[in-house]
Amino acid sequence: MPGRKAQAARNDGLILTAARAVFLADANAPIAAVAERAGVGISALYRRYPSKEVLLRTLCYDGLRRYNAEADAALADSDGWQGLVGFLERVVDADVHSLTVHLAGTFTPDDSFLPEVMHSAEVTEEIVRRAHATGRLRPGVTPQDLGLILESCAAISMPDPTRTAQLRRRVLAMLLAGLTADGDLPGPPPQPGEFAWRWERRT
Incomplete structure (x- = not known):
């Protein structure tokens, strides 16, 4: 340039x-x-x-595009289970969901998000479908459950970034073990759009 x-x-x-x-x-x-x-x-x-609003919107839009890029990469893996595991590990390492945890409700999303949001829903659903097809992902796990896992890892924060990354990977490993366990999960799963209220601008 x-x-x-x-x-x-x-x-x-x-x-x-x-x-x-x-x-x-x-x-x-x-x-x-x-x-x-x-x-x-x-x-x-x-x-x-x-404006600050535009800057916040850009940050979260970039995070969503990063999520979708990692999801697309997961679909290239011929092993549905390993595709899921690698996807979760990469998204945790990229710290994408810290943006959701900390910035949801601080700005108003606009229609520019919609194509990426729709793509996110589609590829996440396909990742989960393929993982279920391997027989390793426990029944009852939904695409929306992945969001809960990723936000749980993003909520871990230490003063030392290296320690933060280590603990997030540790917790993810425990959560992944739970994804292969037997037995029914308690309560109904998250519903599509159930957490959309968080993105409404807080006054």
């Missing part, structure tokens, strides 16, 4: 990385804190993201 475009791309990467760190630590932090952490001028930030 030409020099100016390359600089703009670098700034954009710095801003999004900084915004993720700032808003996961404090969703109410001002946008100026993002500019300071990114080492860019506030005017440069506003040229790319005219």
Whole structure:
């Protein structure tokens, strides 16, 4: 890319990385804190993201696209069970669901999310279907249950990022063992759209 475009791309990467760190630590932090952490001028930030709302929306949209990319990769695995396991491990490592845990309700999603949301539902359903077909995934586990697993791992946070990653993988391993256990699961499973209320803007 030409020099100016390359600089703009670098700034954009710095801003999004900084915004993720700032808003996961404090969703109410001002946008100026993002500019300071990114080492860019506030005017440069506003040229790319005219409001905090737009910046939050972009962060979560990028997280959703990352989730879908990992889900698509899982479908390329010929082993339905290993496809599920690898998918969950990669999404936990990418820390995608921390965005949901910390930022849901802090901005208003728009229609640009819909294609990715629909794709997410479709590929997750297919991952679960293939895992069930192997006979290893316990009956009664639904695509919505995967969201609960991922959010449970994302809720684990330590001051040391390395320790956080270790503990998340440890908990995921225990949850995966539960996915192969016998017996009925208590209560009805989560229903499609049951958690959509979290994305309504909180006042």
